[in-house]
Amino acid sequence: AQSVAQPEDQVNVAEGNPLTVKCTYSVSGNPYLFWYVQYPNRGLQFLLKYITGDNLVKGSYGFEAEFNKSQTSFHLKKPSALVSDSALYFCAVRDTGGFKTIFGAGTRLFVKA
């Protein structure tokens, strides 16, 4: 069965500093991996995805994520955090067999000015 773990409930970072939001996954076969961001009372916004190819994936708003097959991780990163990046971030995984997507518990990011 596929699963995804976000080990941190909350990440705090100062504006201008690099940020990392961690995600590990478990799936049979090759994974499709996604990061989404959610602002209060809003739906999810797509940030980036890994399907195949380069392990470093660049996405929206300056975010990027690195796929590490040996560590089964897909950590979200940004070189310089903005206060406006404060939101709830979800990692998600899907196996190649269908569309069913499993979401992690979410990590709340606080960026302090």
Next chain:
Amino acid sequence: GAVVSQHPSWVICKSGTSVKIECRSLDFQATTMFWYRQFPKQSLMLMATSNEGSKATYEQGVEKDKFLINHASLTLSTLTVTSAHPEDSSFYICSAAPHRDFVPSTYNEQFFGPGTRLTVL
């Protein structure tokens, strides 16, 4: 492109009434739509997957008679919460997976609606 809308964005109803939530893909055809439920400060829980013209597939533990899903066209899916009770209060989010002919680079993606907050008194 790839916009998904939900209506209403919020609804308050009395216990025992039924509430219908619409999910529309505005500029693409969606072969598959998904309904999620999100409790405060929690992740999204998949409730059901619906394909146009066929019955929805419900996740384990989701009452199909309580949460009626209809996917009447390639751009519209509805979720009806029947005989709603306070414990059904939640944030309901739909997503739509585009037909592979829409934009190939978006294949495998889901596009999410803005969500509907349901409060049952």
